[in-house]
Amino acid sequence: MGAGEEDAAAAWEKVEAKEERIMVSVRVRPLNGRESGDSSDWECISPTTVMFRSIVPDRAMFPTAYTYDRVFGPNCSTRQVYEEGAKEVALSVVSGINSSIFAYGQTSSGKTYTMTGITEYSVMDIYGYIEKHPEREFMLKFSAIEIYNEAVRDLLSHDTTPLRLLDDPEKGTTVEKLTEETLRDKDHLRDLLGMCEAQREIGETALNEASSRSHQILRLTIKSSVKQYLGRGKSSTLVSCVNFVDLAGSERASQTASAGMRLKEGSHINRSLLTLGKVVRQLSKGRNGHIPYRDSKLTRILQSSLGGNARTAIVCTMSPAHTHIEQSRNTLLFATCAKEVVTNAQVNVVMSDKALLKHLQRELARLENELKLPESASCTSHAEALREKDAQIKKLEKQLRELIEEKDTVQSQLNCLLKSDADDHANDRAAKRWVLSLSYTQTYFLHYCHV
Numbered sequence: 001m002g003a004g005e006e007d008a009a010a011a012w013e014k015v016e017a018k019e020e021r022i023m024v025s026v027r028v029r030p031l032n033g034r035e036s037g038d039s040s041d042w043e044c045i046s047p048t049t050v051m052f053r054s055i056v057p058d059r060a061m062f063p064t065a066y067t068y069d070r071v072f073g074p075n076c077s078t079r080q081v082y083e084e085g086a087k088e089v090a091l092s093v094v095s096g097i098n099s100s101i102f103a104y105g106q107t108s109s110g111k112t113y114t115m116t117g118i119t120e121y122s123v124m125d126i127y128g129y130i131e132k133h134p135e136r137e138f139m140l141k142f143s144a145i146e147i148y149n150e151a152v153r154d155l156l157s158h159d160t161t162p163l164r165l166l167d168d169p170e171k172g173t174t175v176e177k178l179t180e181e182t183l184r185d186k187d188h189l190r191d192l193l194g195m196c197e198a199q200r201e202i203g204e205t206a207l208n209e210a211s212s213r214s215h216q217i218l219r220l221t222i223k224s225s226v227k228q229y230l231g232r233g234k235s236s237t238l239v240s241c242v243n244f245v246d247l248a249g250s251e252r253a254s255q256t257a258s259a260g261m262r263l264k265e266g267s268h269i270n271r272s273l274l275t276l277g278k279v280v281r282q283l284s285k286g287r288n289g290h291i292p293y294r295d296s297k298l299t300r301i302l303q304s305s306l307g308g309n310a311r312t313a314i315v316c317t318m319s320p321a322h323t324h325i326e327q328s329r330n331t332l333l334f335a336t337c338a339k340e341v342v343t344n345a346q347v348n349v350v351m352s353d354k355a356l357l358k359h360l361q362r363e364l365a366r367l368e369n370e371l372k373l374p375e376s377a378s379c380t381s382h383a384e385a386l387r388e389k390d391a392q393i394k395k396l397e398k399q400l401r402e403l404i405e406e407k408d409t410v411q412s413q414l415n416c417l418l419k420s421d422a423d424d425h426a427n428d429r430a431a432k433r434w435v436l437s438l439s440y441t442q443t444y445f446l447h448y449c450h451v
């Protein structure tokens with residue numbers, strides 16, 4: 001077997017879904033100019049725990065310590081947040097595993113600041129990986145949308161017409177007529193990222209002079225195959241995508257001093273974040289019961305990233321300022337629920353016919369081997385099922401034998417009757433009864449022959 005085929009086989013064997021929890025981290029940014037007179041409520045007391053330590057007395061019955069996969073204090077760089085809170089998940093995409101990185105948090109807490117850095121570092125590492133693997137042929141595609149006031153917009157097009165969502169039985173929710181650019185190189189991707197930044201809906205609020213008023217989802221799709229086997233019908237292709245999701249920030253109209261358009265945006269933002277919160281809360285309790293994915297475009301589009309075929313990392317951003325205590329606690333509550341959500345990522349392989357045939361042959365051989373070893377643990381249940389079937393067959397055979405005997409008896413009685421006086425009505429009636437009985441017997445006979 002050649003390297004390409006082994007590669008395909010290895011990938012296929014890993015296709016089994018791997019359950020894992022969403023990776024959740026919290027980043028506390030420094031106090032900003034607007035908050036300079038405010039006190040800082042939160043302290044990162046360890047690499048995984050953030051603690052409420054306010055100088056302002058607080059009698060609320062909330063937990064004081066919150067633990068996540070990682071917490072990052074005001075002095076941590078975005079590079080560190082990426083390395084320890086997102087890199088591993090983001091780079092799964094080069095191995096054929098879908099991944100999503102989210103930034104969640106209150107308005108002005110640092111989502112765009114964090115996500116922009118994470119996207120840049122991921123892109124650098126993905127291209128670095130490609131350079132180190134000249135034996136594989138890579139094809140990268142990029143698409144970008146924003147969800148603004150519940151309307152989906154293509155960020156790679158100047159046409160602002162809202163796009164429709166479609167339900168695809170295989171791919172899940174897709175966006176109709178979305179531009180997907182095939183990337184030439186890193187610089188091409190940088191240009192497109194710049195275009196998205198320029199196109200995105202930004203507005204000034206009292207909390208953030210450049211507040212993102214929409215949810216932004218950037219998607220990088222990577223296809224790769226072993227070059228040596230391309231076009232020979234033996235190759236398998238890994239296809240997966242990584243989503244970089246910069247959510248709009250939750251906000252209180254009183255704090256953002258919103259009115260008119262900003263207020264309308266804010267209510268759409270809060271409503272879709274509320275649905276996201278509900279979905280995450282429901283998922284944190286398990287996947288039983290109704291999950292309200294369809295209640296917002298955001299959750300419809302992100303369905304597979306939340307509890308589906310994807311590895312997911314969420315960076316929750318927060319301000320340490322006392323004025324934002326309520327929003328910060330909401331963010332931590334969201335993060336606590338997100339920690340419980342289990343996803344089921346798998347390697348996504350598209351196989352050529354030949355590679356698929358090889359795989360099926362191997363699978364057949366494996367099953368045959370299992371059958372040959374009835375004592376092995378994995379075969380115990382098969383052996384039991386076989387024993388039950390055996391007993392059932394024996395019972396049916398016995399019934400069949402009895403029916404054959406009955407049929408023979410009826411047949412011989414009928415023959416006797418037919419030989420006697422044909423004009424005898426009584427005999428005639430009896431004969432009819434026997435014929436009827438014979439036909440029932442035959443019906444049973446045929447039925448058991450088919451069992």
Ligand SMILES: Nc1ncnc2c1ncn2[C@@H]1O[C@H](COP(=O)(O)OP(=O)(O)OP(=O)(O)O)[C@@H](O)[C@H]1O
Pocket residue numbers: 028029030032074105106107108109110111112113114208210211212213247248249250317
């Ligand atoms: N960790 C940080 N260190 C230094 N400055 C930061 C940090 N995080 C955010 N900032 C600054 O805070 C301001 C608000 O950040 P950003 O726009 O990223 O917030 P946001 O959560 O995306 O807000 P919105 O939801 O309103 O779009 C920006 O000026 C940004 O440069």
